[in-house]
Amino acid sequence: METLEVVKGIRGAITVPENSPEAIERQTKKLLAEIMSKNSLQKEKIISIFFTATPDLNAQFPATAARKAGLTEIPLLCAQEMDVPGSLEKVIRVLILTYLPENQKVQHLYLEGAKVLRPDW
Template identity: 50%
Template sequence: MRLRALRGATTATENSAEAILEATEELLRELMERNRLTPEDLVSCIFTSTPDLDAEFPAVAARRLGLDRVPLLCAQEIDVPGALPRTVRVLVHCYQPVEVQPQHVYLREAVALRRDLQAAQ
């Protein structure tokens, strides 16, 4: 097993608790599936969201998915002019078998953040 850090991002359709949780759950499910992770493999998750998303903590979505023993932290992104709006990002620290290739996941409008990874998705 090897300690790794995986990145991901997605966008919410609006600033509502439902939209933030839906987008974050989709992101976490996809990240865990592509990387063959179980909750026991996770060490910690750091979530950030753009300043226009303040209706709910993205970490609530992780708790709803059963990540109740994983340390979670939420923070606000720097308010950079022209940045992609309604964006939730995550940095997941996890243990993964050495033979598994790490897969970073960018969904919805957030694919624009990492066009270099699109072929790998």
């Protein structure tokens, strides 16, 4: 019996130690690699990836790092996260829309300093 695939969203976030192209690229690639590994994602099944970055991260687009990581055929979009007073700084967030088996549980990943954003996960 064939497993039905459905569209699922996977969330994640990671902090970046400094506002430099190298740091943004390194942390974005780390976040994507962890999410893809933990969820057994296949590039061909990813529909799109939406990134946000806090206003203090503007030295590089997270999407540039994704392209360098080989995600060249997937629609990518970057936006600036809302600047809410007192919120966590230097954070890249991601929402990946992908096809997964209906019965596969999604693992959302909040890494490094971003763990405080979703302690329930």
